[in-house]
């Protein structure tokens with residue numbers, strides 16, 4: 409699962425790339441590096457496949473639903489976080505970032 413910190417790092421790298429900061433580097437290598445894909449020692453198609461998958465993971469925010477833990481408190485079904493805001497119809501889990509659905 410992609411953390412919010414990893415999302416922010418990827419966004420910062422991609423925004424930096426959008427300024428032309430890496431214009432002398434292969435675009436796939438820049439994008440792969442931005443989303444955390446190691447390039448070294450891999451074939452081009454492997455880097456491409458892993459980069460597409462990493463981009464899809466970044467865009468596709470995981471979902472969760474509200475469960476009830478052993479203390480009778482509302483909690484995230486993904487990570488078990490029982491922060492008060494989950495009981496207050498929060499749209500996202502404050503711990504894992506999953507979107508609350510259902």
Ligand SMILES: [Zn+2]
Pocket residue numbers: 472484485486487488489501502503504505506
């Ligand atoms: Zn969670």
